[in-house]
Amino acid sequence: MTSRILEDSMTACEPGPGRARVWMVVVAAGAVMGLALGLRHVQGLFLLPVTGTRGWSRELFGLALAVQNLVWGLAQPLAGMVADRHGSGRVVASGVVLYVLGLYGMTRATTAAGFVLAAGVVTGLALAGTAFGVVYAAVSRQVPGERRAWAVGMAGALGGLGQFLLVPATQGLIEGLGWQGALLAGAAAFALVLPLARVLREPRPAAGAQSAPPQALGEALREACGHRGFWLLNLGFLACGFQLAFIANHLPAYLADRGLAPEAAVAALATIALANVAGIYACGVLGGRYRPKYLLAGIYLARSVAIALFVLLPPGPWTLYPFAAVMGLMWLGTVPLTNGVLSGVFGLRYLGTLFGLVFIGHQLGSFLGVWMGGRVFEATGSYVLVWLLAIALGVLAAALHWPIDDRPLLRSPAPAAA
Incomplete structure (x- = not known):
């Protein structure tokens, strides 16, 4: 398996037409996603500083991030539609601007409503334009088919590397500049990647280059909604969002409650992000060789086992860091695999949508994971019930993905012109 992954990497680097362009797209996609998902990944580090400064509860902080995930999920189809119709470059640029405004608004918010608006609504809209939904579609459409799995995996790996680097950087900024200064530094860094949106702009196809008959958006939506596998993917993705959002946002507080130092949470999130670099690249490449639905089922089942062992075993470095490494290997690997199932069944034309x-479904799970984490803790003083629900959802997701019909749809050709 390892040799096959290395073989794909070497093949992608061989001289060939458009090699420089492919690398430009991959690097731009990785940089944008690295900041977008990295700043989201470290939001748990702000929970205790923000609530301590403002006098807010963990439930309120969790509600703001839950709204962020829900807005992100609801806005993602609209962002995908705009990107499919007008190109990904404009959508990414708009998302970058919104992200800067959202981070700045979080530093200025002194009321609960203002914080929910900035951290929840504005940042949620920003993620819809800068995360994998739009960016992976841009990469898939600009890279030849034989390199597509590698390109998606490599872009995700570069994004994961950005997540890893942001964990210690953010903790250092919080300690040196305070949580508000750390957020402002993140906003400034995001503003610097705005020019990369032009790199992700898809070139217009040449006249007469489209060999397949055009498909209307409404027809594509009816086709997808009538496919049983489309709904199974949606339901299964809920478990992914629940597990990741709960762990990323509540793990630092959970570890503090169990008596571990703040440095342990930083090291755990960094371990997740670093392992994610290898995991997402491997999943992207393996998705081009094996059926993604089976890989997805295996990931969800393995996550449940890892969570169960982490909760049952005593807390400490010997349980925390192996758990973080295992979860990191499967952290965002579900995204290129889910993207692969969709493109394999429905094609690339409306992949973003x-x-x-x-x-x-993913973001509905994220909303529940973040909000329920705070709600259950405030009600019971413990996160145990949420951990148990994360385990059960992983087993359910594995069962949902296994029977998906992932064969490409056969469409009737358009009538020949007279």
């Missing part, structure tokens, strides 16, 4: 619709 269809992924956005499936992503609603």
